[in-house]
Amino acid sequence: MDSTKKVIKLKVNGEAYEVAIKPRMTLLQLLRNELGLTGTKQACMDNSCGACTVIVDKMAVKSCSILAMQVNGKEITSVEGLASKDGKLSPLQESFLEHSAFQCGFCTPGKLMSSTAMLEEMPDPTEEDVRRDMEGNLCRCTGYVQYLEAIMDVVGKRKEAAK
Amino acid sequence: MGNVSCPIRLQTKTEVYMRPGYLGDLESFIDSSKFEYLEPNSLQEACSILARYKEKARVIAGGTELIPLIQQGKARPDCLINLKSIPNLQFVETYSDFGEEGIKIGSGTTLFDLGRSAIINEKAAVLAEAINQREFRLNRSRWAYYMATIGGCLFSPERAADIAPALMVLNAKAVRQGIQGWETMSMQDLFTADSEGGVYEILGEIRIPKQQESEVGLAYEKGPATGDGSSIGVAVFLRLDLKHVDVEEIRIVVGGIGNAPIESREGPAIMTGNPIDDHLIIDAADMAAEEVCGASDAEIIEKTRELIEEAIRHAIDRSIGDFALGY
Numbered sequence: 172m173d174s175t176k177k178v179i180k181l182k183v184n185g186e187a188y189e190v191a192i193k194p195r196m197t198l199l200q201l202l203r204n205e206l207g208l209t210g211t212k213q214a215c216m217d218n219s220c221g222a223c224t225v226i227v228d229k230m231a232v233k234s235c236s237i238l239a240m241q242v243n244g245k246e247i248t249s250v251e252g253l254a255s256k257d258g259k260l261s262p263l264q265e266s267f268l269e270h271s272a273f274q275c276g277f278c279t280p281g282k283l284m285s286s287t288a289m290l291e292e293m294p295d296p297t298e299e300d301v302r303r304d305m306e307g308n309l310c311r312c313t314g315y316v317q318y319l320e321a322i323m324d325v326v327g328k329r330k331e332a333a334k
Numbered sequence: 335m336g337n338v339s340c341p342i343r344l345q346t347k348t349e350v351y352m353r354p355g356y357l358g359d360l361e362s363f364i365d366s367s368k369f370e371y372l373e374p375n376s377l378q379e380a381c382s383i384l385a386r387y388k389e390k391a392r393v394i395a396g397g398t399e400l401i402p403l404i405q406q407g408k409a410r411p412d413c414l415i416n417l418k419s420i421p422n423l424q425f426v427e428t429y430s431d432f433g434e435e436g437i438k439i440g441s442g443t444t445l446f447d448l449g450r451s452a453i454i455n456e457k458a459a460v461l462a463e464a465i466n467q468r469e470f471r472l473n474r475s476r477w478a479y480y481m482a483t484i485g486g487c488l489f490s491p492e493r494a495a496d497i498a499p500a501l502m503v504l505n506a507k508a509v510r511q512g513i514q515g516w517e518t519m520s521m522q523d524l525f526t527a528d529s530e531g532g533v534y535e536i537l538g539e540i541r542i543p544k545q546q547e548s549e550v551g552l553a554y555e556k557g558p559a560t561g562d563g564s565s566i567g568v569a570v571f572l573r574l575d576l577k578h579v580d581v582e583e584i585r586i587v588v589g590g591i592g593n594a595p596i597e598s599r600e601g602p603a604i605m606t607g608n609p610i611d612d613h614l615i616i617d618a619a620d621m622a623a624e625e626v627c628g629a630s631d632a633e634i635i636e637k638t639r640e641l642i643e644e645a646i647r648h649a650i651d652r653s654i655g656d657f658a659l660g661y
Contacts, residue, residue: 177371194371194414197401217402230446230480236401237481240371241418 179243183208184252190239198234198242199223202249210250210280221308224281225249231288233307250280253287263287266325272317278310286322295330298323369404369411373419377511377536380415384534385513387413393536395423395442396481399490417442417485417536426451429541436543441485441536445497448484458542460552460569464500467556467567485537488524495590498525499569500554502587502595506542510535525594546573551653555645557637566590566634568641572649574610581605584618584649586642588626591634598622601642610650619643 176191183206190205202208202225211234212222218236225234226248253261260268263286273279282305289296289304296304301322302315310318374380384391392411394400395418403409417423423442429435437457439448448454449465487497488508501521508524510517512535519527524537545552551572557565571585584602589595601622608614623639630638 175368195369195404197405216405218398227480232481235405237397238371238401238414238416240373241397241416 177240179240181242181244182246184248192239194238194240196239198225198227198232198237198239198247201239202234202247208249208251212277212280214277219309220278221281221285222278224284224308226284226288229288229291231285248284248287250283253283261287262325262328263290263322266321267318270317270321270324272313272321274312278308282308282310282318286318290322290325294326296322296326370413371416372413373416376420377417377423377538378513380417380420380536381511381513381534383413383415384536388534391415393417395483395486396444397486398482399486423485423538426453428453428457434543436541439484439540439542441538441540442483444480445482445484445487446480457545458504460504460554461497461500461542463554464497464556464567464569467554484540488537495556495565495567498595499567499587499589501540501542502597503552503569503571503585504542504545506540508537509539509541511538512536522594522597551649551651553645553648553652555641555648557641566638566641568638568645570642570645570649572646572653574650574653578654579609581608581610584646586618586622586646588622588638588642591626591628591630591638596626598625598642600625605646615643615646615650619646 176193178189178191180187180189182188183202188206190201192201192205196205199211199213202211203213211225213235214220214222216235218233221233223233223235224231226232227237227242228245253264255261261283263283267273267279267283272282285305285308286301289301293300293304298319301319305315305318305322372383374383380393384393390412392400392409392413393415395416397416400409400414404411420442423440424444424447425438425440426443426448427438429438437453439454445465449462451462455462484497488501498521506521507518508521510519510524510527516538517535518541527535551574552570553572554567554569556567567589569587569589571583572581573583574580575582584605586598586601587595588598598621601618604621605614605618619639619642622642623635627635627638
């Protein structure tokens with residue numbers, strides 16, 4: 172093994188991995204280049220666009236801006252881990268489809284991960300909460316209305332189901 | 335054909351149009367950002383490493399500030415010291431020792447945890463207010479707070495505008511660990527000491543002394559950035575006399591103008607000992623803005639003046655409480 176490499180252990184989408192990596196590798200590079208999980212997108216590389224958002228221990232983070240070394244021992248969920256093993260989409264994924272909340276789709280994985288983490292922490296957000304929480308995820312083609320509608324639809328359906 | 339021509343086009347485009355950040359996946363770029371990565375077990379060990387590598391080492395906790403700079407080739411450390419490996423750097427606790435009471439915050443505590451901390455919201459609400467109004471210039475999502483730590487925040491270029499003014503009006507103290515031992519200093523001294531070379535100390539915790547229960551108004555206001563500049567943050571501490579008429583004490587700290595927060599002397603000087611009055615508030619805001627902004631352009635002075643005036647009015651309202659007259 173390359174002597175400059177270090178071994179980290181982590182769980183990605185429920186699967187345990189032990190990977191030897193160079194310390195300078197970002198979490199984004201680990202997911203895409205080492206584990207082949209290319210659903211997480213690389214775009215700005217400076218923490219500004221949110222396309223690379225993944226969930227680390229239930230919190231959304233920009234994977235371009237943290238080192239893979241920093242997630243040693245942690246549990247990661249990328250967009251590939253949202254659907255169940257039998258291929259059933261998550262309620263947010265379904266809602267994004269229903270509301271056509273994407274056009275080119277490049278930013279969609281990041282938006283899905285941010286909104287998934289948000290609903291995990293805040294099950295009943297207001298529109299204002301959603302707008303604020305999604306500020307870090309940029310979209311350059313669809314706009315932001317459909318995303319908001321898709322997320323609020325999931326919130327509404329959850330409320331209905333809880334009655 | 336496509337396989338052959340594509341890399342050539344990419345190469346040309348990369349050299350001419352793309353920003354360095356876009357080279358993140360290319361081996362040539364990756365090789366240029368080599369560094370040794372170390373995970374110390376204690377602050378003392380981290381200080382020893384810092385002393386060994388000197389300015390060639392950089393410290394990270396959340397890494398939200400430095401990692402993008404490394405990606406873009408704007409920072410090229412030989413050694414990266416990750417403080418997250420040090421146990422017991424993430425805490426928010428009350429303390430009571432040597433007759434002094436207050437809150438202590440570990441430097442590795444994330445802004446996310448601080449913003450949601452019941453202790454902070456109850457006993458140092460102005461800090462929670464500053465955190466919740468904080469905007470990363472490039473990443474406005476509050477998810478950024480999950481990685482960003484209060485320690486890292488105080489040593490980032492935007493530190494002056496955000497957390498520091500609130501900590502300063504709370505009279506917070508910084509406790510730094512060096513190779514020889516601990517050192518406690520004011521927040522103002524923390525920024526000055528940082529610019530003096532040759533001292534390899536690391537911020538361990540921040541101590542906020544217990545605040546007075548009543549008659550005190552603490553407020554934080556923040557304005558958006560002007561042009562390429564940092565956004566401006568203003569924190570105000572104000573104590574009225576028991577009749578809620580005269581200003582007994584006022585402190586105004588402004589961040590975002592220059593590298594470190596500036597505490598106004600002239601604004602408080604004209605308010606202290608005088609009854610609250612609309613003209614007095616406006617005059618104090620004028621003087622404080624002129625004083626802290628110095629030779630800044632008129633737009634920045636006006637924005638600062640507005641923020642100071644608003645923060646003073648909020649602080650008055652809060653110190654009067656239920657009797658607020660809408661100052």
